[in-house]
Amino acid sequence: MSSLRERTARDLEAIVRWIPDAAALYRFAGPRLTWPLTAQQLNDIAAVDGATAWVMDDDGTVAGHAQLVRTDDVVRLGRVLIDPAKRGRGLGRELAALAVEQARRQGAARIDLRVLADNHPARRIYEALGFTVVADQEPSDMIAMTRRL
Numbered sequence: 001m002s003s004l005r006e007r008t009a010r011d012l013e014a015i016v017r018w019i020p021d022a023a024a025l026y027r028f029a030g031p032r033l034t035w036p037l038t039a040q041q042l043n044d045i046a047a048v049d050g051a052t053a054w055v056m057d058d059d060g061t062v063a064g065h066a067q068l069v070r071t072d073d074v075v076r077l078g079r080v081l082i083d084p085a086k087r088g089r090g091l092g093r094e095l096a097a098l099a100v101e102q103a104r105r106q107g108a109a110r111i112d113l114r115v116l117a118d119n120h121p122a123r124r125i126y127e128a129l130g131f132t133v134v135a136d137q138e139p140s141d142m143i144a145m146t147r148r149l
Helices: 009-017 022-032 039-046 091-105 120-128
Strands: 003-006 051-058 061-071 074-082 110-116 142-148
Touching: 003 091, 009 039, 009 061, 022 074, 039 051, 051 091, 061 091, 074 091, 091 110, 091 120, 110 120, 120 142
Parallel strands: 074 110
Antiparallel strands: 003 051, 051 061, 061 074, 110 142
C-alpha cells in the first residue's frame, strides 16, 4: 500500500531524474519551470505561500510527486508525476486520490487543477475521481478541472 508524505531534500534527485527532456518537463510542470530541471527549481516553486510538496512512497521507494497550493478554501493540485519505471500499475490514480484526501485534510472546500488537453490518461484518472472540466476557459493546450470536497 502506498502512502503520502511531505517531500524532503533527499527526494529531489530522484524526481529530477524522472524528467528526461523539455517536453516531459512541460507535461509535468507547465511553463513555469525550465529545462534542464534542477532541484533548486522544485524548491523555489514549493516556497510560495500555501504550497506543500508531497511524494508517494511505494514499497519503500519514492514513486510519485504532487504539489498542493492552498489559497483560502481552494487547493490547486499540480506537478503530478509518477516514476517512469513504475507507470502502468495504477499509481497515478492512487497518487491523485491521496492528494485529494490531503487537500481535504488541509480544510479545502474545492480542489482545482490544469492538465494538458492531450493527456488522456491523466484526464481519465481525474474524471474517475470526480473532477469535472471547467466550462468557461480561454483557448489553450490546458484544460482546467475542479472538484468539490
